[in-house]
Amino acid sequence: MPGRFANKISSMSTWAGLLKIWPDIDYGYNISPGQTIAAFRSPAGKAMRWGLIPHWSKEFSSEYATFKARVESIHEKPAFRDAWGKKQHCLIPMLGYYEWNGPKGDKQPYFIQAADKKGLLVAGIYDKWGNDGLYSCTMITRPADKEIQYIHPRMPVPLSLEQAKQWLSADSQDRQNFLHKLTSPQLVHYPVTREVANALTNGSRLIEPIEI
Numbered sequence: 001m002p003g004r005f006a007n008k009i010s011s012m013s014t015w016a017g018l019l020k021i022w023p024d025i026d027y028g029y030n031i032s033p034g035q036t037i038a039a040f041r042s043p044a045g046k047a048m049r050w051g052l053i054p055h056w057s058k059e060f061s062s063e064y065a066t067f068k069a070r071v072e073s074i075h076e077k078p079a080f081r082d083a084w085g086k087k088q089h090c091l092i093p094m095l096g097y098y099e100w101n102g103p104k105g106d107k108q109p110y111f112i113q114a115a116d117k118k119g120l121l122v123a124g125i126y127d128k129w130g131n132d133g134l135y136s137c138t139m140i141t142r143p144a145d146k147e148i149q150y151i152h153p154r155m156p157v158p159l160s161l162e163q164a165k166q167w168l169s170a171d172s173q174d175r176q177n178f179l180h181k182l183t184s185p186q187l188v189h190y191p192v193t194r195e196v197a198n199a200l201t202n203g204s205r206l207i208e209p210i211e212i
Helices: 081-086 162-168 175-180
Strands: 004-006 034-038 045-050 068-069 088-092 096-101 109-112 120-129 132-144 154-156 187-191
Touching: 034 132, 068 154, 081 120, 088 132, 088 162, 120 154, 120 162, 132 175
Parallel strands: 045 132, 068 132
Antiparallel strands: 004 096, 034 045, 034 088, 088 120, 096 109, 109 187, 120 132, 132 154
């Protein structure tokens, strides 16, 4: 499951009718948990913290890794179950995401994106915390497609345009089954520079393929 992704997207024409108003945030090639990202509850996007803070939390805390949520257990985990139960769905757009593979201390990063390179929409949920109304979100994950399982056993849940519309409208009654069994768009993956491990690095060079 990604701990980094790229949201510098040159064109999302496929989703132009769905994602109409983008929030004013920083877009780049090395987004990490805790940063503010674009998330869509409707055609108007919202700036949200990547890493969900449940509404009932007494204080802001980054102690727990709430930037990802397993579809199999999202309904029962304390941090996520209220947002899940209220169907507080969102869409998180990205150019693609990074995963690492290899022995500890010598892991090789890979960039994973749609084969057409036009971006991905992944399923998420959000919550609103505190008097100032801090919005935050998490990506939902499922077992990875077999083509990329050797890199990492989990992946975010990518949605087609019609699936994304369903997700926002909460049409599906059995939402876990809906997300678990979706057919992914065709994905491509390739090794990239290890510079991406440094959260302070940025730039398009991070998604350029390298030889290993």
